[in-house]
Amino acid sequence: MLALLVFLPIIAFAAILLGAPARSSAIAAAAINLLLGLAATVTPKAAWAFNLPVLEKPALHLSFAFTDGMSLVMVLLTVIVTLAAVLSGQSPAGKEKLYFGSSLLISAGALGAFAATDLFFFYAFHELALIPTFLMIGILGRGDRREIAWKITIYLGVGSIILLAGLVWLANLTGSYDIPTMIANKAMIPAEAQKGIAALLIIGFGTLVSLFPFHSWAAPAYASAPAPVAMLHAGVLKKFGLYGLLRLAIPLVPEGLQQWLTPLLVLLLGNILWVGLVTISQKRLDTLLGNSSVMHMGYIFLAIAALIAVPGNTLALPAAVILMFAHGVSIALLFGLADRIERNTGSLDLADLGGLAKSAPTLAFLFGIAAMASIGLPGLANFSGEVLVFLSAFKDYSPTAGLGPVQIACILSVWGVVISAVYMLRAYRRIFHGPAVKLTTSAPDITFADRAPALILIIALLAVGLYPNLLLNLLK
Amino acid sequence: MPAYYLEALTVTLGIVLLMAEAFSPGKSKAWLGIAGAIGLAVILVLTFTAVGPAANPEAAWAKWPLWNFYQFDASAKFYKIFSLLTTILVLLLAVDYRKVLARFTEHPGSENGTGEYYCLPIFACAGMMWVASAKDLAGAFVALELVTITFYILVSFMRRNVGSLEAGVKYLIIGALSTGFLIYGIAWVYGTLGTMNLAEMSEALIPRLVTPIASEPVPYPAVPQLPLLFGISLVLIGLGFKIGAVPTHIWIPDVYQGAPTPTTAFLSVGSKAAGFILLMRFLEPFLASDLTRGSVITLLAILAGATLLFGNLAAISQSNFKRLLGYSSIAHAGFLLLALAAGNPGSDKTLSSNEAASFYLATYLLMTLGVFFVLSQIRIQRDGESINDFNGLGKTNPTLAFALTVLLAALAGVPLTAGFYGKFFVFSLAVEADLWIPVVIAFIGAAAGFYYYFKVIRAMWWSAPAEGAQPLVLPTITKAAVGVLTAAVLLFGIWPQPILALLK
Numbered sequence: 001m002l003a004l005l006v007f008l009p010i011i012a013f014a015a016i017l018l019g020a021p022a023r024s025s026a027i028a029a030a031a032i033n034l035l036l037g038l039a040a041t042v043t044p045k046a047a048w049a050f051n052l053p054v055l056e057k058p059a060l061h062l063s064f065a066f067t068d069g070m071s072l073v074m075v076l077l078t079v080i081v082t083l084a085a086v087l088s089g090q091s092p093a094g095k096e097k098l099y100f101g102s103s104l105l106i107s108a109g110a111l112g113a114f115a116a117t118d119l120f121f122f123y124a125f126h127e128l129a130l131i132p133t134f135l136m137i138g139i140l141g142r143g144d145r146r147e148i149a150w151k152i153t154i155y156l157g158v159g160s161i162i163l164l165a166g167l168v169w170l171a172n173l174t175g176s177y178d179i180p181t182m183i184a185n186k187a188m189i190p191a192e193a194q195k196g197i198a199a200l201l202i203i204g205f206g207t208l209v210s211l212f213p214f215h216s217w218a219a220p221a222y223a224s225a226p227a228p229v230a231m232l233h234a235g236v237l238k239k240f241g242l243y244g245l246l247r248l249a250i251p252l253v254p255e256g257l258q259q260w261l262t263p264l265l266v267l268l269l270g271n272i273l274w275v276g277l278v279t280i281s282q283k284r285l286d287t288l289l290g291n292s293s294v295m296h297m298g299y300i301f302l303a304i305a306a307l308i309a310v311p312g313n314t315l316a317l318p319a320a321v322i323l324m325f326a327h328g329v330s331i332a333l334l335f336g337l338a339d340r341i342e343r344n345t346g347s348l349d350l351a352d353l354g355g356l357a358k359s360a361p362t363l364a365f366l367f368g369i370a371a372m373a374s375i376g377l378p379g380l381a382n383f384s385g386e387v388l389v390f391l392s393a394f395k396d397y398s399p400t401a402g403l404g405p406v407q408i409a410c411i412l413s414v415w416g417v418v419i420s421a422v423y424m425l426r427a428y429r430r431i432f433h434g435p436a437v438k439l440t441t442s443a444p445d446i447t448f449a450d451r452a453p454a455l456i457l458i459i460a461l462l463a464v465g466l467y468p469n470l471l472l473n474l475l476k
Numbered sequence: 477m478p479a480y481y482l483e484a485l486t487v488t489l490g491i492v493l494l495m496a497e498a499f500s501p502g503k504s505k506a507w508l509g510i511a512g513a514i515g516l517a518v519i520l521v522l523t524f525t526a527v528g529p530a531a532n533p534e535a536a537w538a539k540w541p542l543w544n545f546y547q548f549d550a551s552a553k554f555y556k557i558f559s560l561l562t563t564i565l566v567l568l569l570a571v572d573y574r575k576v577l578a579r580f581t582e583h584p585g586s587e588n589g590t591g592e593y594y595c596l597p598i599f600a601c602a603g604m605m606w607v608a609s610a611k612d613l614a615g616a617f618v619a620l621e622l623v624t625i626t627f628y629i630l631v632s633f634m635r636r637n638v639g640s641l642e643a644g645v646k647y648l649i650i651g652a653l654s655t656g657f658l659i660y661g662i663a664w665v666y667g668t669l670g671t672m673n674l675a676e677m678s679e680a681l682i683p684r685l686v687t688p689i690a691s692e693p694v695p696y697p698a699v700p701q702l703p704l705l706f707g708i709s710l711v712l713i714g715l716g717f718k719i720g721a722v723p724t725h726i727w728i729p730d731v732y733q734g735a736p737t738p739t740t741a742f743l744s745v746g747s748k749a750a751g752f753i754l755l756m757r758f759l760e761p762f763l764a765s766d767l768t769r770g771s772v773i774t775l776l777a778i779l780a781g782a783t784l785l786f787g788n789l790a791a792i793s794q795s796n797f798k799r800l801l802g803y804s805s806i807a808h809a810g811f812l813l814l815a816l817a818a819g820n821p822g823s824d825k826t827l828s829s830n831e832a833a834s835f836y837l838a839t840y841l842l843m844t845l846g847v848f849f850v851l852s853q854i855r856i857q858r859d860g861e862s863i864n865d866f867n868g869l870g871k872t873n874p875t876l877a878f879a880l881t882v883l884l885a886a887l888a889g890v891p892l893t894a895g896f897y898g899k900f901f902v903f904s905l906a907v908e909a910d911l912w913i914p915v916v917i918a919f920i921g922a923a924a925g926f927y928y929y930f931k932v933i934r935a936m937w938w939s940a941p942a943e944g945a946q947p948l949v950l951p952t953i954t955k956a957a958v959g960v961l962t963a964a965v966l967l968f969g970i971w972p973q974p975i976l977a978l979l980k
Contacts, residue, residue: 168907
């Protein structure tokens with residue numbers, strides 16, 4: 001069944017190449033996938049497993065399974081954001097095939113990577129999603145699209161190669177490409193190799209997640225990307241790196257990671273504080289959102305750091321996964337609505353906008369929810385995630401031992417909440433409040449059809465925010 | 477059918493076509509290429525019915541002394557199929573390329589002087605097939621020279637074109653030099669081991685039980701080490717010319733750029749494969765014996781590292797696509813050498829070095845020939861071969877641009893294309909063999925490959941087409957070939973087992 005989920009977007013892509021109507025095929029495939037994803041939450045996980053040997057030696061299997069709740073949550077995130085992305089995207093005339101086809105391929109790549117239990121396909125599907133990303137930004141992007149697309153090609157290409165080195169090393173030491181078998185064989189990884197592998201994985205996955213200082217590709221890329229690509233890449237695909245650290249690095253090279261804990265904490269504070277301050281100074285909504293996405297990755301890294309510092313930390317993993325889900329949904333919503341603002345007013349420059357709430361109250365309301373979610377207002381999913389992250393950092397705190405490095409980093413990173421409130425509320429005020437200006441006086445409100453994708457995402461945010469057990473139960 | 481019929485048929489086909497060409501008055505010579513391709517396709521089908529003496533030891537032909545020179549095993553069969561497939565594709569490529577050929581041969585504008593161009597690759601193909609079956613260095617050398625000498629003509633075929641002529645001269649001089657190295661090396665190896673037969677060489681290097689008492693250490697045969705290694709190094713340098721490895725790689729960029737495009741394609745795939753099959757056969761005895769294994773692996777690792785470094789870094793700055801392919805073919809030779817340097821004899825869990833390298837070559841055939849089909853149309857229709865000539869292809873012919881994107885991504889080693897499996901096997905073997913320095917260089921090389929192949933993808937999709945650029949219209953043969961090759965690259969990118977099954 002999982003194979004169907006993964007290959008449905010690819011089949012739809014092939015159908016589009018062969019002449020099927022692009023938009024409706026993409027929406028149909030995404031809708032079916034959402035239903036399949038929801039069905040997966042209520043049916044036994046084992047029923048979804050799929051296994052097809054593709055190579056005898058080294059033994060490789062095209063195999064998908066929900067080994068634990070983490071892959072299920074990520075698959076859910078992917079199908080939700082995919083449907084919203086294809087529903088809200090408006091393709092430039094004559095580019096429908098490329099536009100919707102690429103969105104489907106990115107989705108298929110993400111689904112394959114999250115569902116794969118074979119290291120080879122785990123890596124391969126992620127790469128599959130990158131190529132359409134490069135092409136879409138290069139062809140349909142805004143601004144200095146060629147330079148930006150070239151930059152992310154190089155960054156993500158090099159990051160992937162570094163990652164591949166680490167993964168091949170791991171597979172050779174454990175003697176298998178099957179991830180559960182690798183974890184079972186982890187005793188075969190010598191202690192001296194752990195540090196090197198951990199470094200390769202942190203840099204490789206870190207580049208893909210835009211860990212400071214390998215983050216400079218991300219904000220311009222998201223700002224330039226067409227709406228569905230920004231939604232899918234920032235919302236879903238970027239989680240691949242974090243997922244990979246949780247899925248592979250934490251179980252396989254825990255001691256190696258511990259040796260890099262302090263540098264990792266410094267880097268993630270770079271994400272939260274440094275990039276946070278950079279975000280405040282942004283003058284355009286799209287680059288602001290891009291930077292904010294980079295900044296929020298720091299919190300998920302903080303949960304991972306808590307898990308590295310205390311291997312038995314039962315809070316850290318759910319914290320990371322819920323925040324990944326929440327951030328994915330909320331950033332997709334923000335990018336989707338930002339695209340709407342640009343289409344309705346013709347600008348994303350904060351200085352050009354103002355008073356949009358008068359002419360477009362629904363848009364203002366929806367964007368308000370998204371902004372509140374992003375800064376962690378209680379009742380929305382991000383709050384559950386962030387609170388869990390902070391709690392997990394203090395899980396083993398004892399007053400006698402004093403503050404450990406993770407706790408110090410946690411206290412510093414709480415300032416990030418303030419920073420994100422500053423830039424998000426300021427952006428909201430600049431765009432929607434105050435007197436209407438030339439661009440916004442006659443701007444149309446969001447249409448009924450356009451509300452559907454936003455509603456899907458908001459329902460997800462509220463559901464997880466009000467009742468986090470929805471996801472926590474899956475993670476048990 | 478005894479296996480040697482295959483080569484006999486191939487040579488016969490070549491001679492028949494040559495005669496037909498000489499005595500037929502027709503103006504167009506395209507039919508020669510088509511006939512050659514069909515003939516080779518028939519031989520390709522026959523390959524699957526061919527057997528060696530082991531399959532039928534009672535037959536009269538199985539007792540011929542010929543089998544001391546000639547063997548037919550899985551890898552011989554694999555490389556025969558490989559050579560035939562390459563040649564078929566090159567002939568088809570040459571058919572679509574004939575307008576350019578006709579411009580620079582004897583009677584400019586007419587196809588009168590181009591007939592031989594379709595016959596010569598068939599002879600080269602026979603040579604490659606013989607190399608694949610080589611059991612003896614003398615036989616291998618003769619077969620390899622048949623390939624090389626044919627290439628001297630093919631490279632300088634457009635003799636009214638200065639570039640082609642210059643390429644021919646360069647190829648001839650460096651080729652002759654490397655032949656010298658090769659034969660001199662073989663002489664040293666013969667001098668130390670007393671045989672040129674690969675199986676006997678292997679025996680001469682393996683410790684033999686001299687006393688029946690098991691506890692006593694078994695002595696190695698008294699082989700003079702230094703002269704033997706000297707011989708091996710010379711052979712490596714000589715074969716390095718064929719496969720495009722450092723230090724005899726210097727001919728590649730100029731010759732690739734100057735030679736007619738079908739020749740370049742043939743050189744880059746066929747000639748390289750012939751070099752590699754011989755290299756694998758030659759190395760087998762030395763890698764199997766502890767006496768020489770360490771030194772040979774060191775030699776190979778150094779060659780691989782240097783080749784990877786040079787090929788990848790020099791490719792980055794290229795603006796002529798054909799030249800870029802030349803440098804990148806050096807880089808691919810580096811990856812292949814790295815697979816051999818891992819010296820892995822294979823087990824039930826891992827591929828052997830030879831299997832990995834053969835797989836890499838097979839995928840390289842598909843990707844490279846696909847790219848050359850497109851490149852030759854760019855040369856014909858836009859009269860240029862630089863990366864800028866690909867500008868805006870995504871707008872004027874999106875389907876072709878999509879195919880070329882897949883092929884280039886495969887060459888760069890993007891997953892879910894056949895090219896990734898090749899690189900993946902190499903990395904995997906080299907990491908297992910602890911060849912850390914070449915592995916690091918290989919990873920840097922792969923990243924550089926990402927950069928230079930994507931330069932072309934960038935030109936196709938992100939740049940506007942030149943003023944007044946006409947959309948490319950593909951001839952039927954090219955269209956079919958590009959379609960089939962692209963589909964194969966994708967298919968084997970997900971399911972590589974069929975290629976590996978051929979190696980068993």
